[in-house]
Amino acid sequence: MTAPDSADVLLVHGGTPLRGEIHVRGAKNLVPKAMVAALLGSSPSRLRNVPDIRDVRVVRGLLQLHGVTVGPGDEPGELVLDPTHVESAHVADIDAHAGSSRIPILFCGPLLHRLGHAFIPGLGGCDIGGRPIDFHFDVLRQFGARIDKRADGQYLEAPQRLRGTKIRLPYPSVGATEQVLLTAVLAEGVTELSNAAVEPEIEDLICVLQKMGAIIAMDTDRAIRITGVDQLGGYTHRALPDRLEAASWASAALATEGDVFVRGALQRSMMTFLNTFRKVGGAFEIGDDGIRFWHPGGPLNAIALETDVHPGFQTDWQQPLVVALTQASGLSIVHETVYESRLGFTSALNQMGAHIQLYRECLGGTPCRFGQRNFLHSAVVSGPTKLEGADLVIPDLRGGFSYLIAALAAQGTSRVHGIDLINRGYENFLQKLADLGARAELPDVPVAAAAAG
Numbered sequence: 001m002t003a004p005d006s007a008d009v010l011l012v013h014g015g016t017p018l019r020g021e022i023h024v025r026g027a028k029n030l031v032p033k034a035m036v037a038a039l040l041g042s043s044p045s046r047l048r049n050v051p052d053i054r055d056v057r058v059v060r061g062l063l064q065l066h067g068v069t070v071g072p073g074d075e076p077g078e079l080v081l082d083p084t085h086v087e088s089a090h091v092a093d094i095d096a097h098a099g100s101s102r103i104p105i106l107f108c109g110p111l112l113h114r115l116g117h118a119f120i121p122g123l124g125g126c127d128i129g130g131r132p133i134d135f136h137f138d139v140l141r142q143f144g145a146r147i148d149k150r151a152d153g154q155y156l157e158a159p160q161r162l163r164g165t166k167i168r169l170p171y172p173s174v175g176a177t178e179q180v181l182l183t184a185v186l187a188e189g190v191t192e193l194s195n196a197a198v199e200p201e202i203e204d205l206i207c208v209l210q211k212m213g214a215i216i217a218m219d220t221d222r223a224i225r226i227t228g229v230d231q232l233g234g235y236t237h238r239a240l241p242d243r244l245e246a247a248s249w250a251s252a253a254l255a256t257e258g259d260v261f262v263r264g265a266l267q268r269s270m271m272t273f274l275n276t277f278r279k280v281g282g283a284f285e286i287g288d289d290g291i292r293f294w295h296p297g298g299p300l301n302a303i304a305l306e307t308d309v310h311p312g313f314q315t316d317w318q319q320p321l322v323v324a325l326t327q328a329s330g331l332s333i334v335h336e337t338v339y340e341s342r343l344g345f346t347s348a349l350n351q352m353g354a355h356i357q358l359y360r361e362c363l364g365g366t367p368c369r370f371g372q373r374n375f376l377h378s379a380v381v382s383g384p385t386k387l388e389g390a391d392l393v394i395p396d397l398r399g400g401f402s403y404l405i406a407a408l409a410a411q412g413t414s415r416v417h418g419i420d421l422i423n424r425g426y427e428n429f430l431q432k433l434a435d436l437g438a439r440a441e442l443p444d445v446p447v448a449a450a451a452a453g
């Protein structure tokens with residue numbers, strides 16, 4: 001892997017516990033989707049608690065290309081999205097967003113309803129597995145869409161109004177569930193979805209759609225029933241807080257032996273993480289407006305951890321927590337069952353002094369989709385190990401944050417390359433690091449000044 005240019009490097013001087021308070025705003029995995037939902041309305045929507053992250057900027061750009069006006073609302077972090085004059089965008093302009101995020105695929109249903117056609121560029125997102133989108137296109141075809149796959153992207157059309165249908169997802173995919181929701185709400189008739197994902201961000205998207213006039217029933221056992229309506233209006237909604245960012249800061253507090261109050265962190269959406277955090281030996285205290293996470297002193301405990309769909313342990317929590325597990329006494333086992341290649345980031349931790357061995361077998365209790373397919377998707381972490389500063393190149397979003405945590409926990413200075421990737425999902429992280437007393441700097445610029453600039 002080659003290092004990006006030097007302006008994208010953070011020097012991190014490790015060994016100082018993170019202490020203080022930071023504020024986590026709306027979820028990266030909800031906000032851009034709620035913005036896409038605004039396309040379905042016949043009147044403006046107001047979305048509150050919107051973080052300033054790159055995935056939000058990408059969706060804002062795509063909406064504007066389609067004639068949606070997006071401007072500030074009355075309070076900081078509020079967006080007003082007006083879809084009154086939705087229009088076709090030039091393929092070349094949309095294509096400029098190719099590779100930027102995973103959200104463009106969710107424009108399919110809303111654009112087919114509004115315009116009868118859609119162009120979807122190549123997707124981005126983290127390189128943590130193949131990340132196919134076959135479920136998305138299978139369900140869109142079931143609704144009646146025609147899809148023409150070409151070199152530059154996917155061209156879709158709906159010659160007639162899309163029709164509700166019966167769908168069973170092969171796996172409870174978050175994106176495919178959202179695809180169904182955003183398409184079924186305006187389709188003719190009833191859609192019955194089984195084996196749906198039920199992550200808190202999906203529930204929040206359902207809340208948004210219900211506010212717009214949709215009829216959606218969440219049944220037991222991953223079943224969702226959507227009764228299509230002829231028209232939707234706008235919504236006013238405060239996005240649920242980012243449980244993934246909150247857990248990242250919690251892991252940073254634990255790995256650096258620190259104490260961090262995460263304003264905005266919500267117990268309800270983090271219960272599985274909190275149980276695991278406690279098993280590892282981390283302490284937390286739940287307040288009305290956030291959660292305080294800290295290292296109580298003494299050794300941390302090795303654990304067995306398996307990522308899974310909600311309500312299991314969220315895969316996006318895995319990478320930051322693994323850094324804390326390098327400080328636990330004994331052998332921890334990590335079985336990644338959601339993405340086949342989400343453990344590659346551990347080789348850099350080994351360079352820093354960690355002992356992490358990867359395995360192709362399913363080391364957790366549950367055989368997963370990857371067990372027979374030769375993917376290194378299980379890890380044994382042997383600790384505690386002292387970490388030393390190193391030169392690190394960020395591979396993906398959560399891997400990037402994990403490298404920041406490792407660099408902060410290590411003795412000596414690390415050079416972390418490619419930090420801009422972290423801006424895709426962590427709002428203002430340089431300022432937050434400064435607020436927590438981290439000793440880090442862009443070459444020639446102390447981190448507090450860099451964050452302010």
Ligand SMILES: CC(=O)N[C@H]1[C@@H](OP(=O)(O)OP(=O)(O)OC[C@H]2O[C@@H](n3ccc(=O)[nH]c3=O)[C@H](O)[C@@H]2O)O[C@H](CO)[C@@H](O)[C@@H]1O
Pocket residue numbers: 028029030102103129130131132133134135136171172173174175176197199315316338339340
């Ligand atoms: C922007 C966003 O919300 N991203 C989240 C979303 O990603 P995303 O929606 O892309 O993740 P999915 O839940 O769809 O993917 C889960 C699994 O299903 C597979 N799959 C998915 C779709 C498909 O058409 N075919 C297929 O095989 C994937 O390869 C993966 O192995 O949910 C993931 C699982 O909680 C999170 O890690 C991501 O942070």
Ligand SMILES: C=C(OP(=O)(O)O)C(=O)O
Pocket residue numbers: 028101102124125126244316397398425
């Ligand atoms: C995998 C992630 O995101 P995305 O789906 O946007 O790549 C993530 O947030 O950790």
